[in-house]
Amino acid sequence: MQIHHLLEKRSIANTFVAQLRDLEIQKDRMRFRKNIERLGEILAYEMSQHLMYEKKDVVTPLGTASLELPKEDVVICSILRAGLPLHTGLLNFFDAAENSFISAYRHHPNNDENFEILVEYLASPSLEGKTLLLADPMLATGRSFVNVMKALETMGTPREIHLVAIIGAREGIEYVKESFPENSHLWIATIDEKLNDRGYIVPGLGDAGDLCFGTKMQH
Numbered sequence: 001m002q003i004h005h006l007l008e009k010r011s012i013a014n015t016f017v018a019q020l021r022d023l024e025i026q027k028d029r030m031r032f033r034k035n036i037e038r039l040g041e042i043l044a045y046e047m048s049q050h051l052m053y054e055k056k057d058v059v060t061p062l063g064t065a066s067l068e069l070p071k072e073d074v075v076i077c078s079i080l081r082a083g084l085p086l087h088t089g090l091l092n093f094f095d096a097a098e099n100s101f102i103s104a105y106r107h108h109p110n111n112d113e114n115f116e117i118l119v120e121y122l123a124s125p126s127l128e129g130k131t132l133l134l135a136d137p138m139l140a141t142g143r144s145f146v147n148v149m150k151a152l153e154t155m156g157t158p159r160e161i162h163l164v165a166i167i168g169a170r171e172g173i174e175y176v177k178e179s180f181p182e183n184s185h186l187w188i189a190t191i192d193e194k195l196n197d198r199g200y201i202v203p204g205l206g207d208a209g210d211l212c213f214g215t216k217m218q219h
């Protein structure tokens with residue numbers, strides 16, 4: 001798996017990540033979602049340079065222009081809940097993409113720090129031979145990405161897989177790397193060093209799903 005680390009280079013993306021992390025600024029849910037969306041757009045642009053292109057002719061009022069356009073075989077799949085604003089950002093740029101939605105959440109059966117990842121909902125077109133963008137802003141243990149990819153196997157085999165995330169923990173990235181094909185890519189804004197004993201990224205930003213949409217009841 002090839003890792004593309006956005007914040008290795010300085011850009012305006014640093015501002016959006018800083019605002020996502022900031023304890024005060026992140027209380028503004030609309031700004032939080034918008035910053036994830038804006039980073040989705042930036043990551044879409046970066047990734048677009050690595051997709052397959054084909055020559056097309058465009059008829060203008062004065063003639064014909066020939067140019068290379070990305071192959072229109074992209075499927076964006078986001079992991080509910082926090083994947084939704086990232087999905088919007090990617091779709092703002094790949095506006096002809098097909099779309100999948102899949103749920104994955106941490107279930108704490110004994111109300112302690114131990115959790116399992118449950119995948120319950122999946123709505124997807126065929127992925128056979130297509131370019132799959134799999135989006136979730138947080139890559140902590142990496143188990144959500146891995147479990148979701150397992151569940152997506154019933155939808156066909158994509159030609160290319162691009163994972164898209166905002167913050168990843170180093171050990172989760174290693175786990176994901178082992179489970180995905182060698183020719184897949186991870187597009188990630190920034191990488192943190194550790195996880196705490198509840199599997200949260202440190203310093204991270206907290207619970208992305210709750211910060212986007214509010215807290216949820218355990219069931």
Ligand SMILES: O=P(O)(O)OC[C@H]1O[C@H](OP(=O)(O)OP(=O)(O)O)[C@H](O)[C@@H]1O
Nearest residue numbers: 081082105106139140141142143144209
């Ligand atoms: O890499 P992992 O250890 O699997 O953790 C990352 C997952 O945790 C969060 O989802 P959560 O389970 O909190 O669901 P939510 O989006 O509904 O809040 C996040 O959005 C990822 O899906």
Ligand SMILES: O=c1cc[nH]c(=O)[nH]1
Nearest residue numbers: 140200201206207208
């Ligand atoms: O740090 C983390 C880990 C999992 N899910 C989140 O939203 N944040």
Ligand SMILES: [Mg+2]
Nearest residue numbers: 207208209210
């Ligand atoms: Mg959550």
